[in-house]
Amino acid sequence: MAKSDILFYLATFLFCSGLLITFTKQNAIMILVGIELMLNAANLNLVVFNYQKQNLDGQLFALFIILVAVCEAAVGIAIILKTYHFYHTSVPDQINELKEKF
């Protein structure tokens, strides 16, 4: 198996694991972790495909993705902290004020 194939499969694995973590873990921070993993999967692919190009477009794109990920993480953590302050939980399912009580 060629090197690029392995890296591609690694990126796929990263993305799907990120998705799985986002689905399954009952904690807002873990959801954030899953999202970071997915973004990194995209980055890895960009870098791998950039490897054989003449220009640096892929790397620059990855750079911008990292930047957006930083913003997302900062705002996300801020929101998580605020909701924790309010509801004393970081489990998204427990914040169900709008849910009808049966």
Next chain:
Amino acid sequence: MISTLFFILPLLLFYTVIVVYAERKISAFMQDRLGPMEVGYYGLLQTVADLLKLIQKEDILPAAADKKLFKIAPLLIFVPIFLGFSVLPLSPAWQSSPFSSALFFLLAVISLDVIGIIVAGWASNNKYSMLGTVRSAAQIISYEIPLGLSVLCVCVLSQSLDLQEISVQQGILVKDQANHLFGISAWGVDTTLTGGFITWNVFRMPVLFFVWIIFFIASLAESNRAPFDLPEAESELVAGFQTEYSGSRWAIIMLAEYAMMLLVSFIGVILFWGSWNTPLPNMGSFTLADWTTGSPGSISFQVWGIFWLVSKTLFTVALQIWVRWTYPRTRLDQLTSLSWKFLTPVALLLLIICSLWKLLL
């Protein structure tokens, strides 16, 4: 690569022994007392004895601690710092891992340090450790900004992130560009061949002196030294994140701290104070600079480089010790407001001035 390992690691250990001794002595003199006097002549072997004692001590693991993380945390603190040494240019011909973004790498490595501290504090499972950790992380992250900005000022001047290239520019070995006094070519004072302290970065662009002050303050905070030693404030937090550590693990943490001091001093010297270049200028036929640089390729070339670099660095370390025993510890709010309200805006201003200087003069 291997050669650096064999050079740096003994240097680091030897340096730590010396500096701990120096710190005790300097503090003693500043407080008008003698300091260690018992072990060896004039107390010279005091640190060695302490080291032996530390190594012999029992390796205590707190019962409530997270064992695995607790054990590994001191290494997590030390390894990133040690990693930073790998890219330093030790002499004109010796840089173990020459790569073009070494300065950037150094910044990254410094920021990695905080992870180890957090792990250490978390694994200890102790309120004091936790508080020290939170303080430490907040401090390191907020001081990374003035640090980065001050480094950026140098990058503006030298237009490179390669440490070796930055070093070369500051002396007589510079090839494809001319140095002028204070960087102002309109004066017509060409200092390319003069070398010496005239061509150091702080003299090539005098604004950088103020930048260096910011860099120095920020580097003190980065290495958790007084007056910014809040994370381990003995009188408030016992010893901060390292409260639960003892024996050899504590020794590694202290080694990391002293190594950090050395590392930031190295960076400061390389960026501002002429790196491995000699301070002595060529004056007419009295070519002091050429004499104290050595001819390229020879052994003396290496030795002179290492000598100048290390001596300047040790001088900066002495400066850090001096500051430590002069100023009282700042409060947490003073610490953060100093960074955010004073250092960061001033560093931004200086960055603009540097850019204009480079652009216009």
Next chain:
Amino acid sequence: MTETSFLSSPFLLALITLSLPLLSACLGFFIKEKVAWLSPLLSSLLMLITFIISLMVIFQGDLNTVRIFTIDWFTLDNRTVTIGFLLDPISLSMIGVVTLISLLVHLYSIGYMTDHKGLVRYFSQLGLFTFAMLGLVMSSNLLLTFCFWDLVGFSSYRLIGHWYEKPKAAHAATKAFIINKVGDLGFLIGLMIFWSIAESLEITSLTQINSPWLTAAGICIFIGVLAKSAQFPLFNWLPDAMEGPTPVSALIHAATMVAAGVFLLIRIEPVFTPECLVLISIVGASTTVIGAWGALVQFDIKRILAYSTISQLGFMIMAIGSGAAEGGFLHLLHHAFFKAGLFLGAGSIIHAMHQANLTSTNEIDVQDIRNLGGLRKKMPITFIVFIICAGALAGLPFTTGFLSKELILSDMTVWAGSAFSWRWLILSGAWLTIFLTPLYTFRLIWFVFFGNPKQENNLVEVPVIMRVPVLILALGAITFLPASSSWQFASIISLVLPVANNTHGLISILSLVTILIALLVGFYRFRAKALNTLQSAFGPYAFLDLLNSYVIRFTFFLSSLALTFDKKWIDKFIHGLAYFQVAVAHMVSWADSRIVDRAVNGVSYSAHGFGGLTRSLVNGKIQSYLLWAVAGLVIFIVWILY
């Protein structure tokens, strides 16, 4: 279809009609809290001008032409999206209704809101809402419609949450907003599908599409309608929205905003495929029955009206799905009047009760109909208005409601055909609603206006400024004011002379009979019971009680007659008859408890179970939503790729 220039046409007037409410909304920024009394006056004045100009728009030129004025908005990928007015009979009549009811609500609010804080905010929000609603009605482009659609939802959110200090109101507002957002998502997806298959979002150009994706697009748009018009799965925000001020409920949640969904359905009716229409009729029919049933068991006067609104909206949507779109639209216009009248009447009662209770010490819930009663004498004008509007709601003759209901029913009967099919089920749903509507209407009026007064207090009629709008609305419910275009006049004539088809007169009679039976049942049911006993659900007991009591009475009468006639001979027979009677009574009671009860319970259990099943998907867990979204994506990609 004529395309005319801007100045020589009603479009300038339409633009003025659109912009005056916006101006009124902007006034809120400039009026200081000190001179808050200015705000109602200025806003109402602006609305009056708006109404007059909208009348000019409506009566300028020929009513039955479709007039379009568009300008380019932006160009994307060589496709131009336009922005503009589309004036046709449908939008013109809606403009009239919206401006008139908005004007009346403004006037009414002057009286209703005097004692409350936030007057400036309130009137500026009313202005914003009117602007959004007019924009929604006039826009010629689905994208523009969507913008106003969202704006309507937003201003509704702000108006429901007008008393945001009350946690219930804040929650109700949030709930309404979020549920509307769910619908908006469907709408947006529908728009995307239209964009890709139709290459244009002009409403007039949507009719010529022929694509397999059309059904999906229709269903997506219909999801938007579901949320906005409070239809079956997404209706529970509407009863909660009653936490807002009552005039707002009249304007938004009876007459205009919830009607927007129905309006949109009528607007783009040609694009709906038969499959779509099946879905629409089923959803409409289930909503109308559920809503009517819900109205029967509520005690809060506004919630009764809210469920009634859900039911009536379902009725319209069912009509649209079942080929009675004209009747549905007519009903929409009529419903706007009589339901707004009912709401404002309810508002008058609440206001008057509130004023009367200001001095008393015991806190009572003035909206609970168990606390009301005997208002007939104290508030005669409100009573008359209520009776007229309720009559229209129930579909009594000589009211607008009768007219439109009968039109819908006759069209639906033709649609259902003579052979038995699932369509009959829809039709029976419609008839069930026809039966249930008078029943809960009767219950409401009986509880509120008849019986003995529950409070010994100085209840007085509301001020003139609140009486006049209600009276105008009541007038609208008996005259045929909203019936402005020619085919609607035609249907009025057909009420007098049922010549359209043979079933027509029969249906009128049948519906009348149904209404009469319902009223009779209601009378028997609600008169007999003490008014403040709690009635859990309206079961079929009423008939059986009726049956039992009359049969037994008749038998006893007979037996006593026989006793005096000949004790000796007929004694045993009478005993036997009595025993038989008792046996029959037992059997009836057995059937009542075993068969009827269990059937009712079974229906409720199955409904509960089914609801639970559907609800388990919508469990409020964001991760599950994400999971199903990705699952949908995977399936979609598999579909596309392989």
Next chain:
Amino acid sequence: MQEFVLYLFIVASVVSILIIILNRNVFYAALALLVCLISLAGIYALLNAEFLAITQLLIYVGGVMVLIIFGIMLTNRISGKPLYVKSQNWIAGISISVGLCAMIVYAYTPMTLQTSSANTAENHIQQIGKELMSTYAAPFELSGILLLVCLVGAALTASSFKKNTHG
């Protein structure tokens, strides 16, 4: 040697992801994420993207990870018990993730990478700097604005400058 290091990094990242998925301790998961990100940085460095690798170290490891760990510490009441996380939707989640994975792998046509000559040029950083200031000037400036907005937004969100009366 390089190949070997690359495989080492790949294995490290895979193992750390498995730890994230299977471990219930959030702090361990964060540390595993750290390992994964560092390994990815190593992979970037081996793929001639050293600037990106260092950026990954500096920003992700030094910034985002510290933020996440801080989040964990602050949502856990300082020095409380370790934060354990429950999980749900295992079956559906695994089936969908594996399905997506299989789909992507199925859609992928294997290819071989040839390093182009331009990409091995020494001075990446200057190249990147020029690109950022010329071709990508607009996104670069925009991202600066985005960062500023995020900074202000995050600070405002997280700070409790007003006592909340809603309760």
